[in-house]
Amino acid sequence: MSALISACRSPLSALLLAVGVALCSPLAAAQNARIAIIIDDIGYRLNTGLRAARFPGPLTLSILPHTPNGYRLAQIAHSEGKEIMLHAPMSSMRDLPLDAGALTEQMSETAFAATLAQNLSAVPHVSGVNNHMGSRLTQQREPMNWLMAALKQHRLYFVDSRTSADSLAFEVARSHHLPSLRRDVFLDHQREEAHISAQFLRLISLAKANGHALAIGHPYPETLDVLYRGLADLEASGIDLVPVSALLKPAASPSFIEADDKASGYKKQETYICPVRI
Numbered sequence: 001m002s003a004l005i006s007a008c009r010s011p012l013s014a015l016l017l018a019v020g021v022a023l024c025s026p027l028a029a030a031q032n033a034r035i036a037i038i039i040d041d042i043g044y045r046l047n048t049g050l051r052a053a054r055f056p057g058p059l060t061l062s063i064l065p066h067t068p069n070g071y072r073l074a075q076i077a078h079s080e081g082k083e084i085m086l087h088a089p090m091s092s093m094r095d096l097p098l099d100a101g102a103l104t105e106q107m108s109e110t111a112f113a114a115t116l117a118q119n120l121s122a123v124p125h126v127s128g129v130n131n132h133m134g135s136r137l138t139q140q141r142e143p144m145n146w147l148m149a150a151l152k153q154h155r156l157y158f159v160d161s162r163t164s165a166d167s168l169a170f171e172v173a174r175s176h177h178l179p180s181l182r183r184d185v186f187l188d189h190q191r192e193e194a195h196i197s198a199q200f201l202r203l204i205s206l207a208k209a210n211g212h213a214l215a216i217g218h219p220y221p222e223t224l225d226v227l228y229r230g231l232a233d234l235e236a237s238g239i240d241l242v243p244v245s246a247l248l249k250p251a252a253s254p255s256f257i258e259a260d261d262k263a264s265g266y267k268k269q270e271t272y273i274c275p276v277r278i
């Protein structure tokens with residue numbers, strides 16, 4: 001009981017109580033909820049990437065291939081105990097300029113697979129893949145089938161960043177029985193600490209409701225500042241920060257996915273465009 005009382009005195013707990021999350025019930029204390037946080041768009045700038053790599057907790061870093069510092073940052077982050085993902089560039093509905101190694105709907109299956117393989121060899125220690133941009137490509141079933149078949153061969157997991165409300169990526173990944181997740185919360189769609197803090201609390205609330213939740217953010221100073229402050233309170237609040245792979249579970253049936261949607265408050269209309277060259 002003393003642990004519960006002290007948990008409820010922490011600043012984050014006080015905030016969570018203010019938004020109506022019952023942290024101090026015996027039920028909540030029985031098993032810690034888990035969150036995973038992907039920091040992506042890493043590779044262009046060394047300093048911002050280094051701060052994420054040296055963060056004192058198990059963030060998962062997703063790295064753009066063929067970037068000036070991507071390979072080096074992957075090595076450093078891995079040595080710091082971080083899980084590494086490939087942040088695979090894909091074509092977008094806005095026809096934004098494509099990053100090196102972009103996958104597009106114009107590619108043949110052979111070119112698609114070769115480009116993906118080159119991207120994977122440009123980032124060491126990769127455990128999984130999420131899409132960079134991709135609001136156009138993730139709506140295309142055939143290239144998503146190619147992607148998931150290739151990831152299965154490479155024994156990698158997939159996270160749908162959900163940059164389009166109409167993304168098929170998660171559904172196709174599940175149909176291939178590929179270990180896969182989709183993003184629940186974007187932390188820093190608005191680059192303001194108040195917004196990022198509110199999104200962090202939303203992540204915690206979802207984890208409390210569902211047992212787990214997955215966020216994506218970027219190595220902005222504002223985002224990392226919020227995470228530094230918030231993570232200091234997580235353990236006392238009954239939340240474990242874990243690498244993405246720790247959240248993976250066996251492929252679910254469609255009815256289970258629908259139940260997940262309902263429980264997580266999944267909003268089909270929510271979309272997001274990745275910033276680039278952070």
Ligand SMILES: [Zn+2]
Pocket residue numbers: 040041087131132133274275
């Ligand atoms: Zn991105």
